Amino acid sequence: MCVIETSPVVETRRLLLRAPSPQDIPAIARLANDEDISRMTLRMPYPYGANDAEAFVVAVAAQDPAKANTFLIEHEALGPVGVIGLFEDADPAPEAGYWIGRPYWGRGFATEALEGALLWTGRRWRKRALVSGHFADNPASGRVLEKAGFLYTGEVRKQFSKARGEPVETRRMVWLA
Structure with a gap:
């Protein structure tokens, strides 16, 4: 039997992946309101304001944890640095998507968060494959x-x-456990 966590937490060397909460709304809005970030995603609008961040937090809280899990990426000293999500879509395997705030680019946070989410995906969510993609x-x-x-x-x-x-x-990619 697969146990579904409703608010999973994933710890990596420097990061904590956890559900976003209402107190994260200002940080999410501040980081996401960057055209160079939003234009590299499918679902984020630009400009991105507090109302968008609030709607995001509410939508994450309403997710079916058997089909989607979205995590705020929090650095141990810096606080929120981005978001990573795993969700079922039209593809045969669930999809992974992420973004990192501009002040935190080039520090390996996206890779570390993705590796932590993949480990969680295989162990807790029992998924053996994920898809993702990036704009060309x-x-x-x-x-x-x-x-x-x-x-x-x-x-x-x-x-x-x-x-x-x-x-x-969008160049499509696959990960197999």
């Missing part, structure tokens, strides 16, 4: 996925970016 004009995200063990599938999809207001070529 965001090779840095592809490097994060590669470091975490994702492989390119060769598929390129046009996927709609809310912040860009248009479809964007």
Whole structure:
């Protein structure tokens, strides 16, 4: 029998992955209100304000933990640095998506958070495969996925970016446990 955690917490060397809470709304809004972040995601609008962050926190609280888990990425000394989510979509395997606030780019937080989420996915969520992707004009995200063990599938999809207001070529990747 698989036990579903309703508010899982994942600890890595420097990070804590946990459910976002109402007190995180200002930090989420501040970090996410960056066009260079939102335009590299499918679902984030730009500009991104406190109302968007509040709606995000409410939506995460309403997720079915058997089908989706979204974590605030919190650094032990710096506080919130980004978000990572795992969710079932139209693909046969669940999808992983993430973003890191600009002040924290280049520090390995995305890779560390993704590796922690993948470990949790296999052990607690009992998933043996995940898919993800990155926009063709965001090779840095592809490097994060590669470091975490994702492989390119060769598929390129046009996927709609809310912040860009248009479809964007997305290079698809897969991770197998």
